Amino acid sequence: MHTAAGIEYLAVPPAGDPATAPVVIAWHLLSPPSTPRSFADAVPLAGLDAWRIYPALPLPEGDVRQLGYADAVRNLQYPIPHAAALAFPAMLDELRERLGFGDVPVGLVGGSAGAAAMLSALVGGADVAAAVAISPVVQLKAATDATGRVFGVEYPWDAETLAMAAELDFVARAAEITAPLRLIVGDQDDAEGFRRPAEALHAALPGSDLVIVEGMGHALADAQLVPVPHAAQVDALAVDWLRTHLT
Template sequence: MRIAEREVVEGVAAGVPFVAVPPGEEAASAGVVAGWHLMDAPASERAMAAALPMAELTAWRVYFGLPLSGTRLPEGGYDEVFRRASEDAVLNIYAPVTAQAADEFPAAVAELRERLGADGPLGVFGGSAGAAVALEVLARGDAPIAAGAVVSPVVQLAPLIAANERRFAVTYSWSERSRAAAARLDFVARAAELTAPLLLVVGSDDDIAIREPAAALAARLGDRAELVTVESMAHELPPGTPDAVRVDAAFSEWFARRLRG
């Protein structure tokens, strides 16, 4: 069923919770930009919609909920997520969340395009762990995607695990399975699979585990990518902050250029 009025829509599509915000102005054939939130702030689909509204974009903005986050926290909430992460952050959190969200995407976005009457160009975006999902979706190529944009992106998982070891004073025990999962989530090595134009936004104050892989991916992609560094920005994007406003402007300008026609 198509949406009769241009209003924010919340619900579930193909089992995936979402918030969908209509185009800033009427469009005969509106496109869609769909993305995933961070596991840090903003850590839900509603919070991501508040942080990166892209209000003037002539496209539907769709914010999907990540598995194990937001409205899909497991029984026990964040305590249970932290427990699973302490047992094996790669195999219990990062790898399954990325794989599940990417697996869900084709059916969820197809259902939403029909429901919203949005048959224009498609873009994807994400932040941190949600950025890894966007990169995985781009690499798989299950749907024609005009462009992608990521912020504070997890471009390589192994450096992020090392950063978490430093941050939490723990030691992660790598196994053959977790090394294979981390190799799968190494988008510098998989750069040839990323054929759509890609915007990478990083904060100058973010960890080197985020900044260096993003720069390496941009260099590998060449003219298929743009790298933007936001001065004094760290990793998180709380809604309403100057950092969120700057990232929102960068995403809006990028998608406005790339989704035309």
């Protein structure tokens, strides 16, 4: 693992010319696959002649699980994608200098919280040719409430955290997204937390695409970080969209 702008990353070079190949930045999930290496195993973007760069999400210090129990939104769900998006421009500049690629098309991929990071970069004005959001956190409030239902708790929203949720409500901010976006969500994922927000973003965003994967839940790997069977289908869907728009 190397570091750019303080962010650890895994880089997979293209088969062709490294100076002219497009670049894809792919942020992992917080649920499995929850590391750059395991996300690269699950979503290798097989057959895409591009730089494939998997940055680590900027996790806070301490026990992530305990931080989540203490305050999921303030400690994890808002600051992680927010920090990843803020770091993206400087990270890309440093990667361009280090890896030697020029002013080439850039694609973004993100899973769950990594998709929130990706969408934050898009609404922040990142110059991106194509994007793929997998099991995405499209609306922070809906996703947080869905996670609470899994654990049998109700998150205590207040004015400050509702403002954070509004910032990460990409349905409300759809007009700020200009890159061609494909949304991929499993039909077994939580309807209120993930499927319906993805459907709402697709409806609000002309030129976007929505794929519902039959039999797929939220994660792309098991607890041992082994990719689930649907990961290969997701990878093919991502490659198809990126190849269309990057090359």
